[in-house]
Amino acid sequence: QMPGTARHDREMAIQAKRNLSKTTDPVERLRLQCLARGSAGIKGLGRVFRIMDDDKSRTLDFKEFVKGLNDYAVMIDKEEAQAIFRIFDKDGSGTIDFDEFLITLRPPMSNARKEIIMQAFRKLDKTGDGVITIEDLRGVYNAKHHPKYQNGDWTEDQVFRAFLDNFDSPYDKDGKVTTEEFMNYYAGVSASIDTDVYFIIMMKNAWKL
Numbered sequence: 001q002m003p004g005t006a007r008h009d010r011e012m013a014i015q016a017k018r019n020l021s022k023t024t025d026p027v028e029r030l031r032l033q034c035l036a037r038g039s040a041g042i043k044g045l046g047r048v049f050r051i052m053d054d055d056k057s058r059t060l061d062f063k064e065f066v067k068g069l070n071d072y073a074v075m076i077d078k079e080e081a082q083a084i085f086r087i088f089d090k091d092g093s094g095t096i097d098f099d100e101f102l103i104t105l106r107p108p109m110s111n112a113r114k115e116i117i118m119q120a121f122r123k124l125d126k127t128g129d130g131v132i133t134i135e136d137l138r139g140v141y142n143a144k145h146h147p148k149y150q151n152g153d154w155t156e157d158q159v160f161r162a163f164l165d166n167f168d169s170p171y172d173k174d175g176k177v178t179t180e181e182f183m184n185y186y187a188g189v190s191a192s193i194d195t196d197v198y199f200i201i202m203m204k205n206a207w208k209l
Contacts, residue, residue: 009038012192026083031105033074035191042105042188048072049098059095106184107191116200117186120207121179132167132177134160 016035023029034041048071052064060068066081076084088096088104109117122128126136134157143149143159154162167177167185186203193199203209 009192013038015192026080027087027105029080030069030074030076030084031107033076034105035107035188038188040188042102043184045069045072045074045105046098046102049101053098057095058099059097060101061095065096102184103180106187109187109190110196112196113186113190113199114183116203116209117183118179119209120203121182123207123209130179132164132182134164134175137163 013036016032020029020032020036023032031042034045037044045068048068049060049064052060052068052071062082062085065085066078069076069081085096088101121132124132124136124140126140127133137160141160141163143156146154146159148154148162149156149159161175164175164177165173167181190199193202
């Protein structure tokens with residue numbers, strides 16, 4: 001778990017459940033159902049879709065989409081599922097791109113929040129190539145404090161890898177974290193924090209920005 005997420009997660013889940021009864025917007029309802037499971041809820045839906053995507057096309061047709069939602073135990077009726085599918089199937093091809101779907105499902109963030117997330121990203125991305133790797137983390141992230149490193153279970157590289165896996169797309173763990181993946185992760189965290197000021201303070205403290 002990253003700094004400052006666990007305790008917000010519970011508050012956010014409760015808030016999401018509460019807001020569910022108020023909103024009629026189908027995309028917002030789906031978003032809230034995911035967030036009711038915590039900040040990794042949207043990522044979890046992505047994992048289910050990934051499993052559905054047998055032909056590795058990174059797209060889903062309506063049947064796969066509905067099956068994915070059911071497997072993830074999202075409460076949704078067919079009309080609502082169709083409405084959501086139509087919103088995402090912009091070109092009317094009968095399939096949706098699920099990377100795009102997950103980005104749209106991501107809770108909206110203010111520019112101030114996006115900016116501080118990017119500052120943290122740039123700090124970690126020492127090589128400046130737009131991807132965070134194990135190499136980037138050396139000297140930025142201290143593995144020595146990790147309990148599994150201290151008791152000899154893990155090497156420094158294993159600690160780094162586990163750290164990157166926090167942010168990595170759940171269906172595509174390649175030990176590289178892109179801007180998109182980093183943003184997705186923090187969008188979940190951000191949803192649990194009401195004010196920009198507080199979010200920015202949390203990020204500054206977590207990343208010593």
